[in-house]
Amino acid sequence: MTWNWQLKKWPQFIYNEEDFKEQELQFFEKAGMLYGSFQHIDADEQEALKIDLISQEAVKTSEIEGEVLNRDSIHSSIRRQFGLQTDHRRIEPAEQGIAEMMVDLYRNYEAPLTKETLCSWHEMLTNGRRDLIDIGRYRTHEDPMQIVSGHMGRPVIHFEAPPSKRVSQEMESFLTWFNHSIKSGKNELPVLVRAAIAHLHFECIHPFEDGNGRIGRAISEKSLSQSIGRPTLIALSNTINEHKKSYYEALESNNKDLDISDWISYFSDAVLNAQDETQKTIAFIIEKGKFYKRFEKLLNARQSKVVERVFREGFKGFKGGLSAKNYQKISGAPSATATRDLAKMVEIGAFTRTGELKSTRYHLNIKK
Template sequence: MWNWQHRNWPQFIYNEEDFIEYERQFFEKAGIMQGSIQHIDEAGQETLKIDLMSDEALKTSEIEGEFLNRDSLQSSIRRQFGLQTDHRKIPPAEQGIAEMMVDLYKNYHAPLDEKNLYYWHKTLTNGRHDLLDIGRFRTHEDPMQVVSGPIGRPVIHFEAPPSGQVPNEMSRFIHWFNETGKDGRKKLPALVHAAVTHLYFECIHPFEDGNGRIGRAISEKSLSQSLGRPVLLALSHTIEENKKSYYEALERNNKDLEISGWISYFCETVLKAQDHTQEVIKFIIEKGKFYRRFEDRFNERQQKVVERMFNEGVNGFKGGLSAKNYASITGAPSATTTRDLSKMVEIGAFKKTGELKSTRYFLNIDY
């Protein structure tokens, strides 16, 4: 028996008081992040917004096994915000998920409705020709199942309500979401609302495809409404790092109405996501300090390498920058590479580790 087959569905069972400490930490971390962002200039804040949104678009797709191009995502998101871009041609998948992320950011405060969900589904399935129902709830008669294993011996992890029940289930879900949100008559705590939102939506599985990505987006909409601003949270990034635990948590909570375990998992994931976002914010702050410190002290080759290293993000080049990396990026001969790198160490822009072929260089930032 699946949870939606229980007589009391969808009256989920949990104790709000069990999650008070998670709630306190969530708002505390959100306040720290907002304060940290104030130390970033306007250009840096734009970079932060684009980086976090494109990373979320990338990771929410990777969770579902779809691997997109980061540069195309960033270009599409920048274009939709009216920012300068490289005017590249954007593939349909990257354009679609980017449109959904920007709409989520700009219209987080709007009540949830079918029209909004249909629009998100239409953007996500941009360029698809293999689906019967695009921009609407599923209508096929086959069971909507989550399965794994070989053909002929599938393991059924979950079966959603039949398509004929979806319109009524979604009408009830949308009413519940708005009524229990920040401005609703039956307001729930922020993390509890976002957690139940995700599980509830996934149990209905209303679309032919894209349910995971839309479900995570609705949870972020819930958190944004609770904060009164776009959340810019690395939720999908954190889930993707250990997506096996994510799917196991969903599966453990799709048969009964008691879902305390799922809410705890979700709360912990959100707090980890906030920590990662705070790391990205600090990285952007240190990037600004670095450029101010070494303004006009790099030649064109050195500038190109520094930009490339910062573009690698928080984790930078895996194992550090080698002389071979430098030569590959700049096209410089060996002697020029050695001279450029020695100068970067001399002025304090790079930190050097190792010797000979094991020599590696790292950005000298307080991170």
């Protein structure tokens, strides 16, 4: 098997910028809409949204790699780093590390990408690890860096990265390309093309012993932020995670050749979908504010507690809707009280009701 980095013209990727002009226009249009919508939220909600989006990306970029972390712990860690009040819970090293990396990405998106930045991110991500040889530095092991699946006796090799002895040189070339391809740079590239190539190129080098996927996605988000002059705060990892199989298939189908048109198209669509997800989240927050203005004084303590919990699920809400049993569990109310509470909320228009008997479900009465 020949990999793209073994080809004579590596890393001169082949694509036609004209093919992605429509996606580029959509990106900037949606970025403008997101920024405008963000301004319609009050300062406290803006701060909360910023924390929520960063937390979600931290959770989902880890989930893509099969690592399930505690969202509340990450949320608390991020709040602490922004100097906000927290619940002082104990944060596990992995959760603290990904939170630190995402906050650094947010704060320093304008700065050039350097080896020191990448190694610092790697050190954050591997916080508490004892199973790695190289932490906070490029890999040095002599064994091939391979992405493998299947049984021990019959492994399937999806990709093999350049040997460790080539990594420093490859990364020096990558960093030069990245910093020169920025807007108004020596070799400026269109925003989506640059972000897509940055991710694929980095993943093909696979410079670290672990954590390459999370760092690669962070590089893409840094690239997007640099292009619009502010943190993107889009749900990129969340969008990728919802279709994780397609993501890995797209990466694998573009690691053997230098023509990466399919990858750029795939990645551009992922970014546009992520923008849509974030737009829905902002619209949801605006509707949340309207909801509380209408109903806050009409709700008792039990109802308020349940409403707050449902809002925490985001614009998608509870899968299938809120059941009477959910209401009892959240509020601590007995069955008869829960039934009365729910009936009253439907009556005043706070909830809508669907289904009958055991299939009855309740939903927030907001625009989606």
